[in-house]
Amino acid sequence: MASPALHNIPQVLGPARLGPLSLRNRIIKAATFEGATPDALVTERLIEYHRAPAAGGVGMTTVAYLAVAPEGRTERRQIWLRPEAVPGLRRLTEAVHAEGAAVSAQIGHAGPVADGSSNRSPALAPTRRFNPLSMRWARAATPADITRIIRAHGEAAKFAADSGFDAVEIHLGHNYFASAFLSPRLNRRTDRYGGSLANRAEVARGIAGAVREAVGDRLAVTAKLNMDDGVPGGSWLDESLQVARWLQDDGSVDALELTAGSSLLNPMYLFRGAAPVPQFAAAFPQPQRLGVGLLGKRFLIDYAYREAYLLDSARQFRAALELPLILLGGIADLATAEQAMAAGFDFVAMGRALLREPDLVNRYAAGASTTSLCVHCNRCMPTIYSGTRCVLVEPESPDRA
Structure with a gap:
């Protein structure tokens, strides 16, 4: 018979299984680019970035973003998985494990979101298109490119295993490479990779x-999958739900993390809340600074913030799937996390709230707090260029990597 103390532990703080992995609770630090790898290799700042929420009580933290190929980075300072990256990543995973948490590697290929100018290599898309962020054309991926990139994901997963990771999260969202192929708007191919949803x-x-x-x-294998792209003509719930069913039936993933939005066309659809256009503009040199300041509101759209803002869409996936699901989007307060558990979700992923308070989960467990101090100002977003952080806690802004 369970003791009253154990009986009263919130479900989200209890232990759970994720594929072959045992987690001490159901709270996952979401993948948020750390801006802490100037040489595309692990730094002490990156290690501390993930050690802190591990010490703060999360069940698992997610390292973002580990590209599977050099041209698959959104820009050249990101890590791409290769032998030279393994020793540093091993130090990172050891630091997280020492704090009692598990650690996941988010792997993927940025596709048309990649900055070809920064990477000094053309970005790849389903069909040729112009990227206004990099001011470069992305070329259409050939069948040989597609085969290479699919294979590179498997090789990257092996590097993650060699580095001591407990899980990999495959990036299938935000109009990165795989997500761009899913999008009817971005994929106008006429070969076996275009046309029908199955293709x-x-x-x-x-x-x-x-x-x-x-x-x-x-390793546990999860995938971050768009429920919808948030753009006219993009992927929508009905098609995304079918893709989720196929992934479930394939047996290739242990859980899905449900997301939304397009890093290429509508990034604030994922984050919600005020768009920090002036702060984004200040992060760029001229003339990009002027352009972002003048035109940023057309790209960075304000959406009203509310807790669990993706829950209504995610409920449709929960009703149709048996696969474990991770709820993302506006999970900051303990009551919201428990609402997700009551709705049948297996895990929650938290991002901005843990930037503000890396020890938030321990505070929940100790009964010291049930609400986050995060005010959802989104001013953390432009700090990806100088070291991702909550500016209300760390207001200074020199190069911190």
């Missing part, structure tokens, strides 16, 4: 299958 889903399913084949049941 457009071949890349995503191929990537997930390659990762599962590479790691078997040694």
Whole structure:
């Protein structure tokens, strides 16, 4: 018979299984680019960025973003998985494990979101298109490119295993490479990778299958999947739900993290709240600073913030799937996390709230707090260029990497 003390522990703070992995609770630090790898390798700042929420009580933290190929980075300072990256990543995973948490590697290919100018290599998209962020054209991926990138995900997953990670999160969202193929708006191909949803889903399913084949049941495998792109003509719930069913039936993933929005066309659709256009403009040199200041509101749209703002859409996936699901989006207060548990979700992913308070989960467990101090101002977002942080806690802004 359970003791009254154990009986009263909130469900989200109780232990859970994720595939082959045991987690001490159901709270995952979401993948948020850290801006702490100027040489595309691990730094002490990156290690501390993930050690802090691990010490603060999360069940698992997620390292973002680990590209599977050099041209798959959103820009050249991001880590891409290769032998030279393994020793530093091993130091990072050891630091997280020492604090009692698990650690996941978010792997993916940025596709049309990649900055070809920064990477000194053309970005790849389903069909040729112009990227206004990098002021470069992304070229259409050839079948050989697609095969190479699918294979690279499996190889990256092996590097993650060699580095001591407990899980990998496959990036299938935000109009990165796989997500761009899923989008009717971005994918106008006429070959086997375009047209029907089954064709457009071949890349995503191929990537997930390659990762599962590479790691078997040694690591938990999750995928971040768009429920909708938030843009006219993009992926929408009905098609995304079918892709989720296929991934479930393929047996390639242990859980899905449900997300939304397009880093290429509508990024604030994911984050909600005020868009910090002046702060974004200040992060760029001229003439980009002037351009962002003048035109940023057309790209960075204000959306009203509320707790669990993706829950209504995610409920449709919960009703249709048996696969474990991770709820993302506006999870900051303990009551919201418990609402997700009551709605049948298996885990919650938290981002901005843990930037403000890395020890938030421990505070929940101790009964010291049930609400986050995060005010959802989104001014943390432009700090990806100088070291991702909550500016209300760390207001200074020199290069911190």
